[in-house]
Amino acid sequence: MHPQLSICALLFSNTLAQAISDALSHPPQAEFPKVQYQITILRSNEEFCRFLEQEKQHLDCLILQGDNNLPYLVNWLHRQATLLPVVIILPEDSINQSVIPADGASPATSLDQAPGETEESLFTYHIAEVSMPVTESNNISHYIDQAIARFINLSPACRVTRATSTAEVNPESDQTSLQQQQRRLSEKLKERLGYLGVYFKRNPQNFLRHLPAAEKQELLEKLREDYRSIVLCYFLEDGTLNQRIDDFVNAAFFADIPTAQIVEIHMDLMDEFSKQLKLEGRSEEILLDYRLTLIDVIAHLCEMYRRSIPGNLKDENL
Incomplete structure (x- = not known):
């Protein structure tokens, strides 16, 4: 049996949902070619929230469609003290420098440092999120690899999220959630992908x-x-x-x-x-x-x- 990574996606577009499903069924050249992806695609906020409440301990990564619905989801995730690796799919006209190119180059923002006032606009959910243009749907496996790697390699000293007036985020709760999820994902990667994968996931910046x-x-x-x-x-x-x-x-x-x-x-x-x-x-x-x-x-x-x-x-x- 090949190792599996469990993915949950909230996608409102039928075309995008089909493209993501097809891409993960036959990933072109994932960082770990033998990995299989078990994806659950949901179409409504209610379904998504119910599913996460039941399955968040078993999930490895989220895929979220970036639109006007995203702030609501982010607030809900923070209130639930739920931090997971995430790929945010953005429309072409809203792509910014937080997008990781398909060649794997790092974004301009350092993941080791707490974001300042000018950097806060570069992330929505947490500082390790990965943004992907909708046109890169066929390369989704690459972006999932990057999202998991960035999440695991976050420095314990960095500020991961920012509080908002509606989310009422508890920074200590977020930090505890981060540490728990990092530990769980690290163990899972060691078990499923082998220690070799963990070694290459180390980030020299940390x-x-x-x-x-x-x-x-x-x-x-x-x-x-x-x-x-x-x-x-x-x-x-x-x-x-x-x-x-x-x-x-x-x-x-x-x-x-x-x-x-x-x-x-x-x-x-x-x-x-x-x-x-x-x-x-x-x-x-x-x-x-x-x-x-x-x-x-x-x-x-x-x-x-x-x-x-x-x-x-x-x-x-x-």
Whole structure:
């Protein structure tokens, strides 16, 4: 069985709906040629909302027809704290620079940075949306690939959406939804498309060494806090330990964190604990046991790289 991606489309044009359905049945040259698309095409707002309420946890991407109906849908999605990769199909006369060309070139707007006042007009649903001209319907599989890649590669520090007077968006709710969906889609892609696909989906703009100083500091602080939580529950009967390690490794992988940086985080934390133990008049020997934590985390990260990096790149690095 070929892997499947579940797509939900809200399309009011019969001609467009047929074109999208045909294109996904026989994608010309998808980024992952063996992927099959399971698409549900809906024709009304009511059907769309009911379907998403029931199936949003199983969906991989949305396709929305860009018209006067779109603001209503965006407000509803935000109120439901529903963030998903999306392709917005625009009529020819409304195409702007947010459209990703069929050759895969990146748009002018950086996905790492929160949009400013002049940038907010470049997105409607969230900052990782992909716009597509209606004339590119036969290349829809390409735009779906791009939408999923942009969504997964969003920096944890960026502002994803903007609140509107009618949507009453809770930024924290949106951020939580983003993190949950990113984790779910990353796991699904690893299972369905293989680690090779995940490796090539990494966005160099989100690598630690390429982030602005403020975002770099914020990411490192988050990694330190996540690592601290792993250490504190490592020797406890905590059912969340494996998930904590996976989340930490996933963040380190997509940010291309050097192992030396992880060792530094570990040593800084051990130094902090050592000072605390001295103040309490307790032995520091217990800290030696936490070398197992560091080994475990680095082993997970190395395994992720081993399974993801193509064989030809491995050979070059030997």
